[in-house]
Amino acid sequence: MNETSEAVKGVSANPLRLALANLGCKLNHAEGEAMKHLCAGAGFELVPFSSEADVYVVNSCTVTAEADREGRRLARRARRTGGPDARVVIAGCSAQANAEKMLIPEVDLLLGNREKLRLPDELTKPLLRDEKPEMRVSPIEESLDIESVVLPQFGSRTRAYLKVQDGCNFSCAFCATTIARGASRSLDLDSCVEHADTLLSGGHEELVLTGIHLGAYGRDIKPRSTLSRLVSRLLETERNFRLRLSSVEPGEFTRELIRVVAGEAYGSGSSNEGSYVCRHFHLPVQSGDDETLAAMNRNYTAARCASRFDEIARKIDGACLGGDFIVGFPGESNEAFERTMEWVRESPLAYLHVFPYSPREGTEAIDMPGQIPKTEQKKRARALLELGRRKWTAFISSQTGRETEVLFESRRAEDDLLTGLSDNYIRVLASGPDEWIGRTVPVRLAPLPEKNGFSRIAARSDALWGEFAS
Secondary structure, eight states, X not given: OOHHHHHHHTTXXXXXXXXXXXXXXXXXXXXXHHHXXXXXXXXXXXXXXXXXXXXXXXXXXXXXXXXXXXXXXXXXXXXXXXXXXXXXXXXXXXHHHOGGGGOOXXXXXXXXXXXXXXXXXXXXXXXXXXXXXXXXXXXXXXXXXXXXXXXXXXXXOSEEEEEOEEOOOOOOTTOOHHHHHOSOEEOOHHHHHHHHHHHHHTTOSEEEEEOTTGGXXXXXXXXXXXXXXXXXXXXXXXSOOEEXXXXXXXXXXXXXXXXXXXXXXXXXXXXXXXXXXXXXXXXXXXXXXHHHHHHTTOSSOHHHHHHHHHHHHHHSTTOEEXXXXXXXXXXXXXXXXXXXXXXXXXXXXXXXXXXEOOOOTTSGGGGOSOOOOHHHHHHHHHHHHHHHHHHHHHHHHHHTTOEEEXXXXXEOTTTOOEEEEETTSOEEXXXXXXXXXXXXXXXXXXXXXGGGTOOHHHHTTTEEEEEEOO
């Protein structure tokens, strides 16, 4: 047993119980799994966040003010559950970029993004026992290399998130990511392959490439690389699996990347037999109005972004395209918002993630003139979300009758049906054996059958039925 494990047990014969909650992006969830893996190896007993524990860790997100509030809410809940003797920790982006807002009485310790990946060591250090939470947050700009942990398995998930990049060199006017994450840093190709092979050996049949600025992968390493090269290299492995990309900036979804993913996508007849790229691509568009994009410091125009979406849809049959949008950005006029609505109507987007603009400390936009009232922000968000719902319904309908592969995740308690995701991001329900859970299964997509109790409205909405296709 190592020194950390002895310290964790202390004078008790029982290990300390640790509960961890993840907030935010896929990268944060990947790091949360790494934190749990490190703590388990150091002798902690992992328990659900709703349970009584000795240590509670909130792996926080600061993308919006609401995300910060959720981190504080979870910390207060942990204190109520664990009582006065539990140690409550807020770690990650909120602690790194917005520490003053996280200094609440219920918290004992704040850990930055570098410190959280040394969680077992940080937990064995004695607290200063000041009236305020102790802050252990080092300057993120000192991070020159990517902090990464080789995971043998990704919790109980059927898919695993593979961290290949961190940080961002952009200076978008609304975003605190650079403050929280620092400069762009990439994991070298060989290490990416090693991490992927370990996860695949653990039984995962889908890997999701994650990063804060995934499209910038490889620019900082020697020899220089690219996301398209990484995709090609990973698919050369002898193992059969499917590869999904998390969010890629519109300006970095290059023609070379489109060529690679189109040639390796499901149904493309790829030379990498059994392995393929999922036909699901998410791009943070943010606005369909050029003046708003310029004010945001985005590096593309609405027309260029539309061209990329059209090219992906044209070259990859059945591709599911998603986009992030910010509404109510300072100075966004009614006319500018209508241009975004029209841009979305004309695009091949299948779904939208819509966020009312949220002021973040330390960003350029917080002091911009023309701040939009929250009531107007919410009105615009509702309109865009409704358009997004109609786009999703149309996409779901277009996929009926097609064949795909579904990675089944679990069995639903309410109706005993299996549930999983197709490669192109459709929720699929099916009747099948437990052996399908954690496996990719070929299916033909169909409307949800009314004989199973689904209404006509449900059959047109969020999910499809999967009929086994041998």
